[in-house]
Amino acid sequence: MSKTSNATRLDNAESLSADVIVVGAGLSGLSAARELSRRGLSCLLLEARDRIGGKTYSKAPPGIVSKIDLGAAWINASNQERTYRLAREVGADLIEQNTSGSVVLQDIDGTRKTFPYGEIPPFDEESRAQAAHIRDQTELDCQTLDINNTQHPERDNMTFADYCRKHTTNEAALRTANMWTRAMLGQEATDVSALYFLSYCRSGGGLLRMRSDQEHGGQYLRIRQGTQYLSTGLASLLPTDKCAIKLKTRVTSVQQTSDGVSVSTSATATASGSDPPAATTYRAKKLISAVPYSMLTSIAFQPQLPDPKNILAKSFNYNSYTKLMLIFRTPFWQKRGYCGLVQSFTGPATIMRDTSIPADNTWVLTTFPCGTSGRAWQALGRKEREQAVLEQIGQVFDAADIVKEEFITSIGHDWNEDEFSGRGCPCVSLPPGVLGRVGGALREPVGNIHFAGTETAVVWKGYMEGALRSGERVAEEIVEALGMAPSHKI
Structure with a gap:
């Protein structure tokens, strides 16, 4: 049965669209639908985009065989068991992240420093000691944090920059810590709550694990077919007699009734030229919001969401986080002894990584212009942005002429212009003073x-x-x- 005919059947069943309506067909919504369908409940997923996958978004540039990840890109096999299990279930091919070769630091004055992966950059002796100190202090505080306890007023009422200044005044160490928040959240350390950043790191097993590109780390494995393959694969596993997906369907209002919810939608305008579904209303017993919290402000709830929910929805924010992938004829950086990992205090890209697909002879450097330097870069035109990053690649690998000869094309996605991601990526964050005040309401149903x-x-x-x-x-x-x-599922 097709998904369209299935949706019709669900719409007519007991005058309900489904037992559960899921707003958003990214991995969280698809995962919920699969679990509910296993328990015999029907689900209707309403997705505003013309595709499924949310922040898993993979495309092949013109003339390139491989699909490139414009959004989420990495998993690991040891402590991300749900993702790894799904990858195996849908037959994804896994690529180990390359860490063989030197790492490059682009210092505040633009000079290059090279060092082995996993070591501290070759600052002066005092700066190296202070960078190690703030790293170790952050790791210690991550590991001892109870992530379910949001009542740490001292840490929540300060920024992560303030937290770092309590432990060091060394400028190189402080710039290093600011690079963590830029690379991980697109935020300046001056903008994010210290408690939120520590909690964020704790959720991934600590700062070191979350930033690692090696086994057990956050950036260890990639999907040859692109991570959107996980979303489309998961969607294909949904039983068609229990689940339906409607694309180009924007939820505009949600009204709670005595026996469930009533959901109004409108058609999402697309550039494809195809006719979107007509605006309509659906009803269900339960509703799951599987969109970023910041998107809740675009939906009219009746009755209104409680104040703590509204405060979270209005406070969760992105700064600037963009990915630009540059494709080359050969992995020239590998041939010159670099693993492809670059950390930069100057930008426009704060971080670069080798995201090549050797089996497809596709050689890619993924760059992350983010934070304040990324915001300035976004103000440039498309060609100027591309050229600025190419120049930076030439500088950090001391290979300006080679870059010009080897460059083929680029592909990227400006997540700050993506309405249905909440205009940002990879994850919303909170400024000081919010998590301790209303963080307890984050996962609470209404x-x-x-x-x-x-x-x-x-x-x-x-x-x-x-x-x-x-x-x-x-x-x-x-x-x-x-x-x-x-289910008693662990």
């Missing part, structure tokens, strides 16, 4: 409305693993709320 999404996860927040786990959590909430026996 009547028949339940909240998923990677930012609600307590394990691997901001990653695909967190999204999948959040879907499982809300599915279990709904099963129990409907009086069904829990």
Whole structure:
């Protein structure tokens, strides 16, 4: 049965669209739908985009065989078991992240420093000691943090920059810490709550694990077919007699009723030229919000969401986080002894990584212009942005002429212009003073409305693993709320 005919059947069943409506067909929404369908509940997924996958978004540039990840890109096999299991289930080919060769630091004055992967950059002796100190202090505080306890007022009322200044005044160490928040959240250390950043790191096992490109780390494995393959694969596993997906369907309002929810939608305008579905209303017993929290402000809720939810929705924010992938004829950086990892205090890209697909003879450097330097870069025209990053690549690998000869094309996605991601990526974050005040409401249901999404996860927040786990959590909430026996799934 096709998904269209299935949606019609669900719409006509007992005058309900489904047992559960899921807003958003990214990994969290798809994960929830799969778990609910396993328990015999029907699900209708409403997706505003003309594709499924959310922040898993993979495209092949013209003339290139391989699909390039414009959004989420990495997993690991040891402590991201949901994602790894899904990758195996859908037959994804895995690529180990390259860490063979030197890392490059582009210092504040533009000079290059090279060093082995896993070591501290070759600053002067005092700066190296202070960079190690702030790294170790952050790691210690991550590891001893109870992620479910948001009542740490001292840490929540200061920025991560303030937290770092309590432990060091060394400028190189402070710039290094600011690079962590830029690379991981697109935020300046002056803008994010210290408690939120520590909690974010704790969800991934600590700062060191979350930043690692090696086994057990956050950036260890990639998907040859692109990570959107995980989303389309998961969608294909949904039973067609229980689940349907409607694309180009924007949820505009949600009204709670005595026996469930009533959801109004409108058609999403697209550039494809195809006719979107007509605006309509659906009803269900339960609703799952599987969109970024910042998107909740675009939906009219009746009755209104409680104040803590509204405060979170208005406070969660992105700064600037963009990916630009540059494709070359050969992996010239590898031939020159570099692993492809670059850390930069100057930008425009704060971080670069080798995201090549050797089996396809596709050689790629993924660059991350983010934070303040990324915001300035975004103000340039498309060609100027490309040229600025190419010049930076030439500088950091001391290979300006080679870059010009080897460059083929680039592909990117400006997540700050992506309305349905909440205009940002990879994960929303909070400024000081919010998490301790209303963080306890983050995962709390509101009547028949339940909240998923990677930012609600307590394990691997901001990653695909967190999204999948959040879907499982809300599915279990709904099963129990409907009086069904829990699955006792670990």
